[in-house]
Amino acid sequence: MRPPRRLRFSRAGWFFSGGSVLLGVAAIGTGNNLLFLMLGGMLGFITLSGWLSEQMLRRLEVRRRVARATAGAPSRITYEVRNGNRRLPAFSVEAGEARSEARGWIPVIDPAESGTARAETVWETRGVYPLKTVTLSTSFPFGLFVKERDFDVPGEVIVWPKTDRPVREPRLAGERVRNAGEAFAGSAGARGEYRGLRPYRPGDDPRDVHWKTTARVGHPVMREYERDRSRALWLCLDLRAEEGEMAEVAVEIAAGLAAAAVRRGDAFGLATQDGRVRPGAGGAQLERVLDALARARFRADAPRLEPPVPPAECVLVAAGAPGAGWGDVLTAAAGGR
Template sequence: MADAIVSVVRVSRDMGGVLRAWLSKVSSVVTPLGWAMLAIVPLAFALGYSLGWMELVVVAWAGLVLLIVASVYLVGRSSFTVSLGTAHSRVLVGEPASGSVTIANPTRHRILGATVEVPVGSALAAVAMPSLARGAEFSHEFAVPTGRRGVIQIGPVRTIRADPIGLVRREIIWTESQDLYIHPRTIGVPSTTTGFIRDLEGNPTRQISNSDVSFHALREYVPGDERRYIHWKSTARTGRYMVRQFEETRRSHLVIALSLASSDYAHEDEFELAVSVAGSLGVRAIKDARAVSVVVSEKTPDFAKRKVFAVSQLSTLTRSRLLDDLSLIDLDESALNVRDVARVVSEQVAGISVAFLVCGSKTTPNELRAASASFPVDVEVVAIVCDPEVVPGLRRVAGLSVLSIGYLQDLQKSLARSAAA
């Protein structure tokens, strides 16, 4: 009895698994219209024959014929090969971009036509593939919209087999999806080693160090000083141990902080200009082989108990990596504003020489002064305000330079005038 029960349980479990797999396959190909037809046909048969309603019987038989014809479209397998390609993986915003899908028939018999769909971001490119003879190939090129900065997912390519009425729909995925990065527009700016940045690489600063390469002065020996820095001639002359003091030298470290807070911008065009400004400065710093950090505001998660004070650091290994990361960012109401970003950057990033704070027109002068006060006094702070409605210009206040631009070209001209001055 126990063996019989175990056998029944095993058989029922296996049959249940097969039934679930079959139902899963059926549900994946039957459309809502098909499910409605499957419910109407048996009901029409039952009511038509029981009530003697011949019109309803005719409807039932017609529906049954449609279901049989629709099931024929699901029979068979497609044996062609599909490949997806894009001309470029990275393009500049506004530049033309395209992709292509190629279908080949490697079999010995003709393949019937099918509908090929290629998702392009939120849009869909539908291609009607004709019948392909043995060894034939079909290619179709489609345009990719690049009017807005971001990342567009292209694919995966899928073929659609469906009946003319739309009772069944069978989708087969053939390729993986590909990402197309739409970079922000950038412009060539003067070298970041001139103009605003004064402590060039290897030049001494005003900070005194016990060990460096730039000699500053002599002082008396105190316990803990290294003996190799004792100046013996001065020691013999004064009768007291005298050690050398140095001016600290360091490599210039640029920080480009971009605010993602929607409260700092009047509209989206200002934010896109700010992204282009941050990209232009970062690309120039990478080209000059300088130490640079590009940071953006961190967002506070929904339903968080308190505001998140943090920044996200973008990749500055190469120009393409930086522009890829800039393609992914967007405005957010919960992101830190420029004042909080400056405070977090001053606490987390060490050795800053110059800080560029990029924001929009809704940032007030008081907020900019408060942001500048977060940095040490030896850090040159430059606020770049993106406002298409303002006359470009540069004004200097205590510890802060405010650069107002209306177009991306204004950044190049203003920095060039500053370097010349």
């Protein structure tokens, strides 16, 4: 229901337009030719401003690039704006989401070239936020008015939960849990029996780099190990709770446990009522788990959580009262302690 183009007055524009009205009244009332001449000049400025701002926006195209964000931390949305006009550059272009105050600015976009604007925003809570409309605006040439144009650019941003919440290390009978799980033969991370060498993949542990071979071939080469079944840690997040502060604390506890497992070099997986993330290790595995946690939806009528291995071999994270039989339990009420 929004018009494709909108015009907003700046503070200077209000004063200038108001002065034009007063000058017009005075010119008509007195019949003074000098006042009519001044009025014509001011109206010409307004007309020229509207025409030039329209030329700045009419041939622009925009694309959005969204990086994953973390709740409560500043994140950037990047806009690539292309000027389809082959003769006129576009000056002073701002880009941002519709109905958002966050804007990125491009001073000039040459004809048939592209420019990049970056808008910084903060998402307070984790989740998946849909993005629909990008607004481009310009106050060129005189700053009297701001002309805006909307572009339909569907997308979404995934906001991860915080991973810096202090949590204790999981234990079973006083020892750190190294739980049974699905084996990933040859995946990087926790070490088992040596298998051989392979090219680097994102998320690999830097400690597994085979430096002699890397120096010889000119690109990273990694040692590959068989996954030891006894080293996969299963994190089970129970979604049977109402949405609220305790639910978000439980998600942050699970995220903190996953981040701690990465720092230790352990393999880990995640199970919720919504799905599972199979065991793995390294930064890429942490991203997969954080994606799943961002999408986790708490509800009181969720089914019972069925872990992929016996509950006694899992770590349960719960927002409410946990059941019995789990290897270790961390609750939101205890703050992960």
